[in-house]
Amino acid sequence: MIRLTICGIVSCLAIAARAGPSGQAPVTFKIVKESAGMTTAPPAVRVLTAAEQWTLREGRTWSGQNGREIFFTLVPASADAALPEVTVSAAGVQPVRVIVGKSDVPFTRQGDQVRFTLVRDTRNAMLLNQVLHDSEGGLPIHLYHNWLIRQDGPFHGKPVPRVEARAVPNYLVAAREALKLMGRTGPKDEKDFEGSITLMGFEVACARGHHDYPPHVHVMLWVPGYVGGEVPHFYLDAAGRIVRNSFGILGDEGGKFPDRGAVIERKRKRAGEYGPGKPCGLYDLKERLAVELTITEDGGLQMARPGALPYLLIADSAGADRGVLVRQGDKTLVRACVDDDAEKGLTVVTVEHLAGQKVVRTVRQEMRYDPFTGLAPQAAKGKP
Incomplete structure (x- = not known):
């Protein structure tokens, strides 16, 4: 009930925040850092599977980082786009959680690369x-x-x-x-x-x-x-x-x-x-x-x-x-x-x-x- 109420409000006040260029609901995910700090190199996301079905939404408030989080937004080409596997470079920080929308997902780490699979959770990861x-x-x-x-x-x-x-x-x-x-x-x-x-x-x-x-x-x-x-x-x-x-x-x-x-x-x-x-x-x-x-x-x-x-x-x-x-x-x-x-x-x-x-x-x-x-x-x- 709470989620529906909030989504109704946000949809009226900020329609642009609901959908990406394709008109589909975006998926925002974040990497949570163990402690405060910025990466030693700009973070980047790479879509490993179904890459042709997803587009990175760049720009402030859509993708970036703060002292405790790295976040990106991907927009599907269609509502039934295949859920991709992605990697995120996170040089110089220790990832402790990966959250897609509001859902924690399992991840692996090899060097600076954090690897996981998206889930279909379009809730806004950066809106608390x-x-x-x-x-x-x-x-x-x-x-x-x-x-x-x-x-x-x-x-x-x-x-x-x-x-x-x-x-x-x-x-x-x-x-x-x-x-x-x-x-x-x-x-x-x-x-x-x-x-x-x-x-x-x-x-x-x-x-x-x-x-x-x-x-x-x-x-x-x-x-x-x-x-x-x-x-x-x-x-x-x-x-x-x-x-x-x-x-x-x-x-x-x-x-x-x-x-x-x-x-x-x-x-x-x-x-x-x-x-x-x-x-x-x-x-x-x-x-x-x-x-x-x-x-x-x-x-x-x-x-x-x-x-x-x-x-x-x-x-x-x-x-x-x-x-x-x-x-x-x-x-x-x-x-x-x-x-x-x-x-x-x-x-x-x-x-x-x-x-x-x-x-x-x-x-x-x-x-x-x-x-x-x-x-x-x-x-x-x-x-x-």
């Missing part, structure tokens, strides 16, 4: 994400695990977005908590709009050409079939403050919903750049408001629902990378803090409920995952 569920009925959060050694695409050569990478999940959990307080937005709630408010982060790897830059927070509205969905991108500055919103509408590139043409045209009149003080409403296909989002002058995000007082997401006194507060008026209700150690494969979420300046209840979640696949051995568990 999970869904953080909420046992208290809140919205699921689509988290990207940003190990900063994977910084690629538009992030390559830029300052490491350490603060922003820590701040984004804090905003997402704070948004989940604010929406719970508003009510009628959760996955099992009776809603007064059609669709799902969706919370999602960003990825520094920009895997397979998904140029997810600069760092940002998504608070989106998915409608049935996605077409006509509304997608804000709340971009952060280097201090972790929200400074602008690039707002777009998902179109019908596949032509599956011709009856939505007029609706999409009306929606797109609202698309564009939103700065502080300009409300951005998210509306369903029948033009019913799900939530209104407004950036504040001090770098926060105000969230409002019809008939309810607004809530403010704002950095705590130590900065948004240390925690994000949920406030209503002059009252601080919640503090959200996420520590995602992508090298260890452990996410720890701490939500503190406050009355005045006092913490009256703390909820913690832990989510473990393989740092090279993003796959979890078990679902996240709430610990009141």
Whole structure:
């Protein structure tokens, strides 16, 4: 269920990342190095069998290496292309795993050459994400695990977005908590709009050409079939403050919903750049408001629902990378803090409920995952 949800989201946001030049789904694989370091010669891949049926997809985010991984993407000529045997040169490093998509495969090594056979796993080997569920009925959060050694695409050569990478999940959990307080937005709630408010982060790897830059927070509205969905991108500055919103509408590139043409045209009149003080409403296909989002002058995000007082997401006194507060008026209700150690494969979420300046209840979640696949051995568990 998690994989289908994520694939649906990625297919809408980054269609180019789904398929190679042949139109077929690519296969990305990686060699995991025993310890941090770069190869002493540029890594190269050689297709030993069925070579005429596979094409190397070159270029950043498709093929390359970082401190712990060598990765390549091959594109089949057809959906039933024979699975090839390949070798990868990995001079000067010790390979400990070969992962095709999300599947570990056996390999042999002779000198600098690592040899293995592809499997038909088209999952994106360089995209590490999970869904953080909420046992208290809140919205699921689509988290990207940003190990900063994977910084690629538009992030390559830029300052490491350490603060922003820590701040984004804090905003997402704070948004989940604010929406719970508003009510009628959760996955099992009776809603007064059609669709799902969706919370999602960003990825520094920009895997397979998904140029997810600069760092940002998504608070989106998915409608049935996605077409006509509304997608804000709340971009952060280097201090972790929200400074602008690039707002777009998902179109019908596949032509599956011709009856939505007029609706999409009306929606797109609202698309564009939103700065502080300009409300951005998210509306369903029948033009019913799900939530209104407004950036504040001090770098926060105000969230409002019809008939309810607004809530403010704002950095705590130590900065948004240390925690994000949920406030209503002059009252601080919640503090959200996420520590995602992508090298260890452990996410720890701490939500503190406050009355005045006092913490009256703390909820913690832990989510473990393989740092090279993003796959979890078990679902996240709430610990009141």
